[in-house]
Amino acid sequence: MDVLDIKVRVKTRHLPDHLPSDSKQFAFAYHITIENNSEHTVQLLSRYWKITDANGKTSEVEGDGVVGKQPIMKAGENFDYTSGAVIDTPVGNMEGYYVMELESGERFRVPVKVFRLAIPSILH
Structure with a gap:
């Protein structure tokens, strides 16, 4: 199967108020846009993330x-x-993939390239 034209865009933001002030962890939101630029109908079945x-x-x-x-x-x-x-x-960073399915039942992976999680101005 040819690789379908599925594009994934990611925007991240730090959520400083999401955890208690004494927490030693850091919370982030990530906003994902999945664009189906192919000529086929696809369904997102599952996801995998490595954080x-x-x-x-x-x-x-x-x-x-x-x-x-x-x-x-x-x-x-x-x-x-x-x-x-x-x-x-x-x-930190995240990367992973989505498992998609065509109407024919054929499944394929859409990779999500590494993206960064970082509090503002920590990196110059």
Whole structure:
């Protein structure tokens, strides 16, 4: 199968008020836009994330859908959602993939390139 034109865009932000003030962890939100630029209808079945903090500690998250949904995107449609992650350092990163399915039942992965989680002005 040719690689379908599915684009993933990510925006992140630090959530300083999300955890108690005495917490030693850092909370981040990530807003994802999945663009179906292909000529096919696709459904997002599951996701996999590898989350790594600045100390090299990793955690993996996988499961059905995103934010409780398994969206179907027709050709030209987008799907947006926001979720979050908590890590032990003020800087970290995430990467992963979505498992998608065509109407024919054929499944494929859409990779999500590494993106950074960082509190503002921690990196120059």
